[in-house]
Amino acid sequence: MQLIISGALPPQSLADETAIHLEKTATLLRRLFEYATPHNHPADQDLTGCTPYEAWLVQRYQFAPVADQAPCAALAPILVPDAPAAAPVWLFQLAHFGLSNSGAHMLTASDIAVTEKESQALYESAAEIFTDTPFTLIGNRPEGWLVAVPAGFSLPSRSPALIASADLAHVWPQEEDYKPLRRLLSELQIAWHHHPVNEARRDRQMPLINGGWLFGGATPAQLSAPATPMPIVIRDLEAAHRQRQWGQWLALLPAVEQKIAGELATALNPQASGNPVTLPVNLILTGDNRWVSLTLEPTPALLKWLPGKRKQWKQWWSQ
Template sequence: MELIITGALPPASVADETARHLANAAPLLQRLFEHAVAQVHLADPDQTGCTAYEAWLLGQHRFVPDPAQTLCAGLAPILAPGGPADEPVWLFQLAHFGLSQSGAHMLTADDIVVTEQESLALYESAADIFTDTPFVLKVHTPQGWTVGVPDGFTLPSRSPSLIAGADLSHVWPQDDAVKPLRRLLSELQIAWHHHPVNEIRRQSRMPVINGGWLFGGARPEQLSAPERALPFVLRALEAAHRQHQWGHWLAQLPGVEQELTQQLDAALRPELSGNPVTRPVKLILTGTDRWVTLTLEPTPALLKWLPGKRKQWKQWWSQ
């Protein structure tokens, strides 16, 4: 069994505080932490341009970036597969841009719960706007819109999940090459201000969809298919982790533990022949700048909730 829990590793600033609540909020998780062999993998977002989970995912696809590309460039062909192998894939994901005391910020399509119907309606309204720009609106996909960019266009690729909630003045390029993109985004913001989609969202007191984030640039031929099936992904902690809402993060832990219990029960159940399971159990926990792989051998002790020698799990938890 292999399972990944995104947003499961708090940053060092709150690691000790969250650890004190684990015994009550997620006793099974803490027990697993105490008995697993841990391996820490660093993933500096300033270098990768993406979250630790996305860096792990790109590793599974064995993405090899070009010299001028960040690791994040490979996300677009993963999220929007099926294009020509030798053509760069750029993905435009809808978002909400706003102002707060900390500066300009962005909320992702997942954060503001953009429906497929809303995305399609805005996609159709954007077609005319793209016509008068050097960008080409291509295909609508569940993960975003694929976009053709002008020759020579460069953009340091950063994933929406990474920059959401950050001060955009520190991540948005200011050079002349990006001016056409900034102009396009401004035109979309104006056109969508009174769009029926946003009028309905205002009435429902939901954040309006007033722009999007462009990222990617890698070619499908730079990636390979994963060598084995990707693990089950638990994402319940991801939004609270990204938004630094640690009270909400703790409140989500019992639900995560319930799902984890079900997955473990299925994975550790003896095979139909009656033979015990012999494959190790692996949990992958992701945070802001690292992920940790926890390995547990499927011994009878594991089935009895792991009695025995405990490991110093807080050494990697608080790293």
Template sequence: MQIVLPGALPDPREARELTPHMLKTAPTLGRWLEHSRATVTQASPGVSGCTPYERWQLASRGFVPRREQNFCAGLGPLWGAGQTAAGAPGVPVWLAELVHVSPSREGARLLAARQLDITPDESVALFAAAHSAFEGSGFQASQLATEHWRITIESDFSPVCASPRLVSLSSVNEWWPQDAAARPWRKLVNELQMTWFEHPVNLARQERGLPPVNSLWLFGGARPEQFPAMQEKEAAQVHEALLEPMLAHDWGAWLQALGELETRVLRPLANIKPALVLIGSDKYVELKSRGRLAGLLPGGRISWRNWWSPRD
């Protein structure tokens, strides 16, 4: 059994201050940390082009990016798996996510599809309206799911992208392609924004107080064969209750969510000692039990603090 906890790794300085509160709030987790062997993986979003949780998902399935790719490239075939076209060997899988983009102090802000509550009917209507914009653009689109479209690129355009989730946590300007090769894609997105501006779907969403779906975000580009371990594996239990408090640096809410996880998830598994994956803002740590004797070795009970709250 494997339990994955996105948001479970505060930044080092905050982690040091939170340590006694964490141990009091989640004693089961504290004992697991003392008796586990840790593997730390650095997962800088600026390098990988995706969140540490997304990077772990890709790495756990054996994805290996090519020299010209970042880890975000693998999200195409990962999220397109199970679709016949998306799984064709040798064919790069590009996806576009339905998003909302609006002005901000940093230039532009993006809301990912998971933040928009898009319905299947809305997605179908927006796709139908986009047909004319794609004609002669050098791109083709097919519906993959409510939130994602499959994009076929007719040229050799192959941008290094960022995941919509990562962009939603930073700024569009940091990731929006500005080079000449991306001009056709920028033109297409501009035409879609004009097409959807007063679309009935968005007018109805605004009446309900919801942000309009007014843009697409392109990402992916890897091929299915870059997943040598794409075979079925035991599904991990993912609990995201810590993620939003960590991103907001709301440590009171973080400790409250941790206490609820202790009661509902961790304590009932105290004797099972599942494998753990703790995920932070720029790394993740995989933990496997070393047995009770490990805690009796010199420094064994405190060695976890070296990665939990490292000092520069």
């Protein structure tokens, strides 16, 4: 059994404080941490172009990069598994761009709760704008808009989730080669300012959909199908972690722990033959620049007793 909790590892500066809180309010997590064998996996976002959770996902597909491709280039074909095997896959995901005291920032489609109906309406309105650019709209999917790019086009691919935690001044493509892309994004922002979708959002006091982010570039042929089913992914902490809302992050811990308890209880129930599940439990926690894999040896009494030797879990928690 394997579970992933994205956004579960706080930055080093908050590790001690959150560990104290976790010890008091998340008893199950603390016990799991105490008896698990940890393995730390660095994931430098400047090198991967994506979050540690996304870097783990790319590794799962055994991405084989070409030239200077970063792991982020593989996210688009992973999200669109039925794309043609030999063609590069590029995704355009809707977003909100705004200003704050800390500079320009972006909120992802998930952050602002973009609906399929809104995406389709904006897709239809964008078709004419795209015809006057080197880019071509080729499909609207729940994961984003599929886009064909001009021959030879290259972009330092970064995922929307990573961009949403950064100052746009440091990641926005400024080179001359990206001028057509910047012009496209500017025209979409102007065209959508009074679009009915955004007028309705204003009425509901929701962030406007005033742009999007393009990423991808790898082909499905560069991926290998995973040999095991996709693990259970718990993403409740992800947005609060990315937005540095640590009070909210702490408040969400009990609900996350409850989900973990439910999944473990289900996995450890006796099978139809009466034999308990004996597979190891693997818990993966992701943070800013790494993920930690925790392995618990199989035992039918895992939730109650967790037999074995206690480990100093705060050592890896604070790295």
